[in-house]
Amino acid sequence: MLERLQSIKERHMDLERLLADPEAAADQARFRKLNKEYSDLRDIVRAYDLYAGARRQLEESRQMVASEEDPEMKAMAREETDALERRVPELEQELRLLLLPKDEADSRNVIMEIRAGTGGEEAALFAADLMRMYQRYAERQGWRCEVLDYTESSGPGGFREVTLSITGHDVYGTLKFESGVHRVQRVPETETQGRIHTSAASVAVLPEAEEVDVEIRREDLRFDTYRSGGKGGQNVNKVETAVRITHEPTGLVAACQEERSQLQNKERAMKMLRAKLYDIKLREQQQERADLRRTMVSGGDRSAKIRTYNYPQSRVTDHRIGFTSHALPGFLQGEIGELIDALKMHEQAERLEEAARA
Structure with a gap:
């Protein structure tokens, strides 16, 4: 050494x-x-x-x-x-x-997708809670967080899905452990009997890609335009400024409606599509590197339930490392640094163990 x-x-x-x-x-x-x-x-x-x-x-x-x-x-x-x-x-x-060898993607910005899962309108409200949690954490870190696209739920205040762009220093290396299914246990406002409901939302954290990272052929893309579902403005809801891009070989879809011009929305949608394609490429590489796929923490398996937010007990539990905090209100205000540090330390310990066995 x-x-x-x-x-x-x-x-x-x-x-x-x-x-x-x-x-x-x-x-x-x-x-x-x-x-x-x-x-x-x-x-x-x-x-x-x-x-x-x-x-x-x-x-x-x-x-x-x-x-x-x-x-x-x-x-x-x-x-x-x-x-x-x-x-x-x-x-x-x-x-x-x-x-320890650094993951090249750790220094990248991210595209974060949050989708409501099981639980109907309560899941959509929980997706909105997660979005605000990450926005506030990004603010604490001095990062820039922007909404790229969203689909509101039928009820007020919820999202069926929302896509964020988060830029700053080592964003992916910090947030990559957030990928997975997040579960919430609480009494919905519409529940008259006081029963606790369980709902879920999924989070996908994708490292942002450069044009040189993935090859995208123009003939593989289908472009659709539509009117934005925003809250008004000079062009919004009047002309087709929103853009949806479909990558036909993979079926991946990226859409953006937040900008006022079609060109700007197209550029942002392409950025989202590149991130999705790069994520596939990155995961294929990680599959070949067994030391990065030993645990859910390292692999970021999105099909797995990673965390539970229990409102009656004011408790947050991360099931991968057994971390528990009874400061749920602060956690939802973006005070998630302690857990993220614990996840990083867990990954580092496992990688050191792997290196010692190699």
């Missing part, structure tokens, strides 16, 4: 020199590639420097314990040694995590 870390540090220094060269900016594509590699290695180099420094201090402290004759100085050195003996393994574990 130390040899690998030293080579990484040397590469980081080489990149620093290359990026400082004024000629490097002449080729913007190459400059961006070098800058991304430099940024990716930065955290590893910082952790390595801390680890190497702690190891040196530990060796010096041990020598001082062995050679120091003054009782007070010897006691201080022994105390420092004890602290460093705890600290060095922690830094080593951090380095092992940083050295």
Whole structure:
């Protein structure tokens, strides 16, 4: 591991020199590639420097314990040694995590689809609750969250389905564990007997794709236009600005109605379609990489029930890792960071175990 870390540090220094060269900016594509590699290695180099420094201090402290004759100085050195003996393994574990191969998709923006499942109108209201939860979490993260498309339910306030675009830093790597079936247990407002109903909504988190990631042939696409179902405006509900694109080889459909022009809606719908096709490609690759498909957490199996939101007990339970919180109101306000961190740590632990067995 130390040899690998030293080579990484040397590469980081080489990149620093290359990026400082004024000629490097002449080729913007190459400059961006070098800058991304430099940024990716930065955290590893910082952790390595801390680890190497702690190891040196530990060796010096041990020598001082062995050679120091003054009782007070010897006691201080022994105390420092004890602290460093705890600290060095922690830094080593951090380095092992940083050295795990990164999923290229983790740094991407996402397209999130939320669909009401079993439960009728109550499921549609729950889909709207989930949408607001992710919008508020995105706001807390400093991300940008936009509604791309939606289909309202027959009752007020609910959605049969809604599609979001979320852009920011490492969005997919943070939200990919949200894919799956979310279940809610609560008493609907229309329930006169006070009985608890169980409803569900599904969440799909798709990494946003670039044009070069997937090949889409123009002849494989069918374009349909229609009037938006929005709440009015200069063009909305008057002309056919909404766009629906069907990828005929796969049957995948992407639609957008939020923009005021047909061209803008077409561009957004194409972005959604690329994300869906890239998701299929990514999942095929992950299927071949068994270490990323060992668990639901890693695989993000959308057919599985991943979480239950129990209103009477103010409880949220993630069934994949046994996480339970009794702060449901805050959770629905976007305070989901603790659970997401726990899911990340669970995945990292499994990947470390896989790496140790390899």
